[in-house]
Amino acid sequence: MNKDRIVLAHGGGGILTRELVEKIIVPSIGGDKSTLPDAAPVAGGGGFFFTTDSFVVKPIFFEGGDIGSLSVHGTINDLAVSGAEPLALSLSLILEEGLEIEILKKVLESAGRTARECNVKIITGDTKVVSRGEADELFINTAGIGVGRIDLEDSAISEGDRVILSGPIAEHGIAVMSQRQGIDLDTKIRSDSASLWPFVRALLDADIEIHKMRDPTRGGLAATLVELSDDFSVTTEIEEAKIPIRPGVRGACEMLGLDPLTVANEGKLVAFVASSDADRAVDILKGVPGGGEAAVIGTVFPRRAFSVYLKTPYGGDRVIDMTYGEELPRIC
Amino acid sequence: MNKDRIVLAHGGGGILTRELVEKIIVPSIGGDKSTLPDAAPVAGGGGFFFTTDSFVVKPIFFEGGDIGSLSVHGTINDLAVSGAEPLALSLSLILEEGLEIEILKKVLESAGRTARECNVKIITGDTKVVSRGEADELFINTAGIGVGRIDLEDSAISEGDRVILSGPIAEHGIAVMSQRQGIDLDTKIRSDSASLWPFVRALLDADIEIHKMRDPTRGGLAATLVELSDDFSVTTEIEEAKIPIRPGVRGACEMLGLDPLTVANEGKLVAFVASSDADRAVDILKGVPGGGEAAVIGTVFPRRAFSVYLKTPYGGDRVIDMTYGEELPRIC
Numbered sequence: 001m002n003k004d005r006i007v008l009a010h011g012g013g014g015i016l017t018r019e020l021v022e023k024i025i026v027p028s029i030g031g032d033k034s035t036l037p038d039a040a041p042v043a044g045g046g047g048f049f050f051t052t053d054s055f056v057v058k059p060i061f062f063e064g065g066d067i068g069s070l071s072v073h074g075t076i077n078d079l080a081v082s083g084a085e086p087l088a089l090s091l092s093l094i095l096e097e098g099l100e101i102e103i104l105k106k107v108l109e110s111a112g113r114t115a116r117e118c119n120v121k122i123i124t125g126d127t128k129v130v131s132r133g134e135a136d137e138l139f140i141n142t143a144g145i146g147v148g149r150i151d152l153e154d155s156a157i158s159e160g161d162r163v164i165l166s167g168p169i170a171e172h173g174i175a176v177m178s179q180r181q182g183i184d185l186d187t188k189i190r191s192d193s194a195s196l197w198p199f200v201r202a203l204l205d206a207d208i209e210i211h212k213m214r215d216p217t218r219g220g221l222a223a224t225l226v227e228l229s230d231d232f233s234v235t236t237e238i239e240e241a242k243i244p245i246r247p248g249v250r251g252a253c254e255m256l257g258l259d260p261l262t263v264a265n266e267g268k269l270v271a272f273v274a275s276s277d278a279d280r281a282v283d284i285l286k287g288v289p290g291g292g293e294a295a296v297i298g299t300v301f302p303r304r305a306f307s308v309y310l311k312t313p314y315g316g317d318r319v320i321d322m323t324y325g326e327e328l329p330r331i332c
Numbered sequence: 333m334n335k336d337r338i339v340l341a342h343g344g345g346g347i348l349t350r351e352l353v354e355k356i357i358v359p360s361i362g363g364d365k366s367t368l369p370d371a372a373p374v375a376g377g378g379g380f381f382f383t384t385d386s387f388v389v390k391p392i393f394f395e396g397g398d399i400g401s402l403s404v405h406g407t408i409n410d411l412a413v414s415g416a417e418p419l420a421l422s423l424s425l426i427l428e429e430g431l432e433i434e435i436l437k438k439v440l441e442s443a444g445r446t447a448r449e450c451n452v453k454i455i456t457g458d459t460k461v462v463s464r465g466e467a468d469e470l471f472i473n474t475a476g477i478g479v480g481r482i483d484l485e486d487s488a489i490s491e492g493d494r495v496i497l498s499g500p501i502a503e504h505g506i507a508v509m510s511q512r513q514g515i516d517l518d519t520k521i522r523s524d525s526a527s528l529w530p531f532v533r534a535l536l537d538a539d540i541e542i543h544k545m546r547d548p549t550r551g552g553l554a555a556t557l558v559e560l561s562d563d564f565s566v567t568t569e570i571e572e573a574k575i576p577i578r579p580g581v582r583g584a585c586e587m588l589g590l591d592p593l594t595v596a597n598e599g600k601l602v603a604f605v606a607s608s609d610a611d612r613a614v615d616i617l618k619g620v621p622g623g624g625e626a627a628v629i630g631t632v633f634p635r636r637a638f639s640v641y642l643k644t645p646y647g648g649d650r651v652i653d654m655t656y657g658e659e660l661p662r663i664c
Binding site for chain 2: 005006010021029038054093100101105109112116133136143
């Protein structure tokens, strides 16, 4: 691979994405941290958190959502997993000349409806137009402001912590991918695109001892667990039998040759919590709409050779890696 | 023109942009206002302001700046003209597969350096990659948070107000345009890309009675004055002889067939101030680096047939209109 140029894999949420951010983007900007977080507290900002996300999903409309609803949920979720209650969004459009205005309307109606459902306001915006062939239909950036309910910045993951997952995995990636490829699945797979704030709020209201939260989007559950385990020099063991996954999704992954652990989610919460609170946390998530299949899926151990191991139902251990790069371009 | 599709002119900052925002974008989102402002106060946000801007300027590098510095200045300026001190920025990238990493580095170094010069922090980010031909090199979105120093939301422009301009116009648009077209001008025209916060801060520190501020970007000084005059049902008269413009820029505009009043600026402040404070405001701007040519350029009158008139040195009046659409695509 030509190391001097951007490749699709730089956007895949895997090892190459991390390298691009840590070795090129952050040092070039001259930031004082090793990475630019998905959401960050605003210094001097009275407990406010700030986040941004650009959305380039293709196709624009998919089962269970579209680029409009996704761009609202995605930014809300970056705030939620930082422990911040989403308050206000910006919405900035890059439109390709020739885009049908009816498509734009449909996308924006979806974004507006989603924002209202999630009780956040879209308060500022911008629109740019580029010539035909200089963008692909439309791209959306949303940035978001939230009010910090808990400070997880200095919180750490450590031995004994349990890993909680709010529901079945890999649905967003498979929904987008099957639509894009025109694959006719027996059962329609719908994206799980949804706000995570109701889950997070319920955990916070119950004073669950949360150490870290993430939404496993690009790179899937695997990338999220590897990244966090590496950050805190621990090893996480997850149990295959505990990870909820719908049969149709499993079948589609097999057909497409994808490991569901590496496929994007857009409405799932991963939380590392104190062991003593794990079962209670799962009960709480089960009480939130969409959380019926919440489960404790793993445990944190002292660091071993690899970051994440999957325990199979047959007693075996499989090493789980981040993908190197892009299995599914333009998934979000 | 096909009314059912996006055309380049929708992005030009003129009449079509305004129509797109007011008739399509805002109603589709279902906002409770008639427009989405460039920067908005965050309800429940303790005096914070929020803004967003996407940058698609072509070429990426131009005399006096690049897409990195522009994306920092542009968002800072949206906050500044709302009366908010810029505090933190997000930076989100959409990269085209094949982009040279050296180019990305140069752009980000420029963004980082500009942010430090302006005393704002880039605290959160995102990166997406699309296939070759699905974007043009790179697009940047920056959103920004600022602390409101003054509330101009309910402030109005009225008869007798004077119009202040911080310096010579049309430099950004001509710098980008001449570079893009490969036009070899006798004197190199540099973009005026710069932070407006030092100007705004100086006016606020001196308690100048400001009624509205704007940065006349896409659509130029003409669009800004027409829009504000329409919003408050007044007519603004400006004096041609008072509007600073460098001879090289004037010459380039003539060569390119452009009215300098409609060409984009990226470092100029337009302020409507109380008549009694106008001369003092200009003196203050002259004391700020880059403000040496600040001037009172016009006066607000009761509404006449048109929004803006230009008084020529020969005693004539010329009606100034917004451009209909895009004279200069991808200027910012």
